[in-house]
Amino acid sequence: MQEDIFDLLDQVSKGAFSVFNNLKYNREESNNISRYSCTEEMSKTEKEVLSRRLSELKKVDLIRTLKKDIPMEGSEHVYHFHDPRKVFIINPTMIRCLDHKEAMYLWEYCAPKGRK
Numbered sequence: 001m002q003e004d005i006f007d008l009l010d011q012v013s014k015g016a017f018s019v020f021n022n023l024k025y026n027r028e029e030s031n032n033i034s035r036y037s038c039t040e041e042m043s044k045t046e047k048e049v050l051s052r053r054l055s056e057l058k059k060v061d062l063i064r065t066l067k068k069d070i071p072m073e074g075s076e077h078v079y080h081f082h083d084p085r086k087v088f089i090i091n092p093t094m095i096r097c098l099d100h101k102e103a104m105y106l107w108e109y110c111a112p113k114g115r116k
Contacts, residue, residue: 005094008060015049016056023063023088024095031103032090033066054088063088064110073105 092103
């Protein structure tokens with residue numbers, strides 16, 4: 001049986017679940033691209049905690065970090081992200097979006113080596 005979003009969220013900490021909700025709330029509905037939103041400057045410790053929580057979400061394949069430049073298939077268009085370390089894509093098979101085909105392409109393009 002294939003895992004669903006609830007199975008995956010059950011594998012992460014409460015803090016990582018909270019980070020996922022932040023990303024889900026701030027995502028672009030067209031393609032699931034999201035940026036973590038924070039109301040104030042984070043301390044070094046808070047940044048380290050956020051990094052661990054993002055790693056948890058990546059480990060269960062709920063999010064992936066976007067590459068800096070992603071060429072679109074069959075087009076001269078290139079997605080360019082100024083700071084891809086802060087931009088993520090939410091798994092489009094878990095959270096549906098308006099342009100599912102585009103989101104799936106971005107998701108697969110950003111897969112870690114050996115996971116495509």
